[in-house]
Amino acid sequence: MSAIVKLGDVYKRFGSNQVLKGVSFEVMKGEMIAVIGASGSGKSTALRCIDRLETIDQGEIEVCGIRVDDPNVDLHRLRREVGIVFQSYNLFPHLTVEENIMLALRHVKKCSRDEARGVAMKVLEQVGLAQKADAYPEQLSGGQQQRVAIARSLAMSPKVMLFDEVTSALDPQLTGEVLRVMEDLAADGMTMLLVTHEMAFAKRVADRIIYMHQGKVWEVGDGSMLDAPRTPELRAFLDNGL
Amino acid sequence: MTQTLGDIAAMTFVPDFSPLLPYWPTFLKGAWLTLKMTSVAVCFGVIVGMLVAFAKRAKVPVLSRLCIIYIESVRNTPFLVQIFLLYFGLASIGLRMPTFAAATLAMTINIGAYAAEIIRAGLESVPRGQIEAAECLGLSRWRIGWHVMLQPSIEKVYPALTSQFLLMMQASAIASQISAEELTAVANTVQSDTFRSLETYIVVAALYLALSLLIKLIAWAVGEHVFKRRRVIRLAARRAGKAPSDTARIDTVIPGGAA
């Protein structure tokens, strides 16, 4: 069992604000890890650093053997292995759902139009939106758009998928459909790292939960950690229902 | 007869700026006149623009219509034609103006139309709620117009107005066509005296650039001084380590510019 993602003593500063203060953890192949914490705890930043959307000041990040913190890192190789789904979906508004998914398949993986369409329809079925292939993002609900975003990432067959608070922008009744898709992905063996506020979901589905506080990994455990927190900070966080 | 490269090189033009040196005072005078003409026109033009912006929003349809006709006529015709119409037109009915005055008047009319649109955009961006609050506080229409509407609008549209100033300064070159005294007219005279046409216009181009930079600098300094609010907010944001959020500024020049 090898670690797909490895963070070693990562430090990251924005201006005068030290956001990450020595973060270390590993994500093993096939694991689903939920990262929880209050806003400002650095969880989203850590996630974004993994896909090199932010660069770190100190420490190491390794994904599928690629050193992300290396200034000469091959970004294209990295981003083929990592799929990321954003809080605001970031679908391309000028393309249909199908075209959104096919774009990278055709231009990065150099698939033919038919090959790409085949893969697109397969992942759309996986997320339950095959019938919306010709719709434009603005015609879909938030939950549907997010599921398309997941499909878009999934289509590239990444080794690990990162989810950055993907249900936080959704109306409560729409989060269920997205969480169901994520649960199915986990069951299929996808390595997943999610930053989330959905405690019940994390407890039920995640293999491990990492609680971050003020830029550090504060507590790590499985779902039972949420019932019996060891540190007062985690207890306070859970009590406040943040 | 075949030409060698040497022959061609010997015939090639070499720029020579030296005959222009004695004309430095003339160039500077021209630059000063351009600056003067533009500043006067912009001052009056902005006042005209403010009046027209308010008049256009007035509930009197005739007034509003007239404003629209004024603005659209100016914005959809070339400045050269406007200045010909004004200068030669007035001359044909016996009104001979000095060229400087005619040019400034034409520029004022021109910039008035553009300023009116810019200021109107600023006025319309004032949230309705603020006007209502002011009315509920019992402020008179004039006071609301000035304090609640015009002042924040001017701050918002200040960049667009500055751009308009710069565009107008370039349009002033067109005044040379009615022989008004400004930098381009000076260039025309100097180049016909010295026969160094290309060099003259390059020097003049550099002078216009220098004027542009000067105006931008002054405009920035004035903006910093007059619009204290913006400065205070920006400094506070920087101290807190956050990037200051630029509340929607109307930066883009209204398409159409001058000329």
Place this chain on the structure above:
Amino acid sequence: MSGGFTAAHLLYLVQSIWWTLVLSALAFVLGGIGGFGVMLARISPRRWLSRTAMVYIEAIQGIPLLILLFIVYFGLSVYGFQVPALVAAGMALMVYSSAYLGDIWRGCVEAMPKPQWEAAECLSLTRWQSLRLVIIPQAMRLALPPTVGFLVQVIKMTSLASVIGFIELTRAGQIINNSIFQPFLVFGLVGAFYFVLCYPLSRWSQSMENKLNVGNR
């Protein structure tokens, strides 16, 4: 010696409109091609390219079109190129347009939300692919109103070609006025013709901008 304004004069004016349109199209199309290049240079991650483009834009935007026109016209002639006024005017307008359009389009591309760039790059698209497939198609919507607005500018700018002797609408008006001395009538008509050319485009640009803003409120 002044006569009246005849039908022949009117015809002369109307025929000159053709040349106004030709020069406008030349300047706008060539300037657009140049402007696209300027825009790409301006947003390039290579500092020297971006800086050069910025200097180019600032320089061209800082000098009057009339001066640029003289520089091109006299510049060509002292280096031995005898070109018709149309070509000189076309070149000057093309350079001028490329700077302004490049700047407008740069603004539109930079206005595209950063998350779109992030989403594209996280799908492993190269910078050029992201620009071509994701950013520019979206930026075009934003760019259409100011681009059409600039076309109006170009049409008005062609009037300056009269100064170097190119016979377009304004020059035709000058020629007629010099013989019959009725400036209000002649230049009034000239203005009216420009208005007819420009106003529909101005309205179109305005209505597109309004449609865009409705979405943003």
